[in-house]
Amino acid sequence: MRTYWVAFAALALTQAAGCTTEADTRGRALFNDNCAVCHGRKADGNGPLAPKLEVWPANLSELALNNGGVFPADDVLAKVHGYSNSDHFADMPEFGSVFDGPEVMWTTADGARIPTTQNLIELVIYLESLQVSE
Numbered sequence: 001m002r003t004y005w006v007a008f009a010a011l012a013l014t015q016a017a018g019c020t021t022e023a024d025t026r027g028r029a030l031f032n033d034n035c036a037v038c039h040g041r042k043a044d045g046n047g048p049l050a051p052k053l054e055v056w057p058a059n060l061s062e063l064a065l066n067n068g069g070v071f072p073a074d075d076v077l078a079k080v081h082g083y084s085n086s087d088h089f090a091d092m093p094e095f096g097s098v099f100d101g102p103e104v105m106w107t108t109a110d111g112a113r114i115p116t117t118q119n120l121i122e123l124v125i126y127l128e129s130l131q132v133s134e
């Protein structure tokens with residue numbers, strides 16, 4: 001868990017001072033543009049397209065709640081980034097180059113360092129801010 005916050009702190013530092021709200025805004029825009037149609041703007045799984053899908057979109061606002069109160073950031077990153085070979089996520093679109101941009105190193109909870117993009121990290125940070133506690 002600690003490495004996770006270290007990664008966030010490092011990310012915040014790479015941005016111009018005081019720009020965390022900018023990051024938050026970008027994460028929000030990415031989420032609203034690419035995810036909300038299915039998962040809903042509150043990430044509760046009730047996007048406008050949800051009733052038309054074969055599999056109901058997951059409630060992403062309860063990911064922390066369902067994981068003992070810890071937001072599973074690594075898991076979310078892996079799913080958004082690496083789901084395309086899985087039938088399970090057949091209904092989730094390929095995002096192609098949507099999240100391309102400057103690369104950053106992400107330190108996973110078990111200490112591995114993986115390259116990813118800043119856009120994806122900002123999306124995940126925004127998603128974490130939508131978590132409900134009960």
Ligand code: HEC
Binds near residue numbers: 037055091
């Ligand atoms: C076209 C609809 C659609 C869009 C757009 C979409 N998703 Fe999904 N997503 C789904 C569906 C359906 C599932 C449930 C898959 C299943 O359970 O088999 C899912 C599951 C997930 C899961 C797994 C949740 C869990 O319980 O582990 C994550 C994380 C996720 N989506 C994140 C995102 C993010 C982030 C975006 C935007 C970048 C996004 N999704 C865009 C339909 C969508």
